[in-house]
Amino acid sequence: MTQDAANETTWFDESLSGRAVAADGGAEFKDAAHTGGYAVASRESFKGRLTGWRLDQGDPPWRWLEIGDLVAKPHDFESATVWCEQSYIYFLDE
Secondary structure, eight states: OOEETTTTTEEOOOTTTTTTTEEEEEEEEEEGGTTTEEEEEEEEEEEEEEEEEEEETTTTEEEEEEEEEEEEOOOTTTOOOOOEEEGGETTTTT
């Protein structure tokens, strides 16, 4: 377990590593119609396997899980992994 910053902790949870999941959440996009500012205004879906990494952020904490081996993601999503809030993650092996 590591303290990354104030009110932010990450750790590895072996019991989650490799579990198949689906998740949804918001995505940031460039809003060209309004002076190029950024806004969170869409829902995105992901499918992959949990890496086992967890993140608690804030007080009270938001709990995040990292998903890798992505087999479904938005067409313009370039990262190999994504962090999703755990209440929006659905286990496919249950």
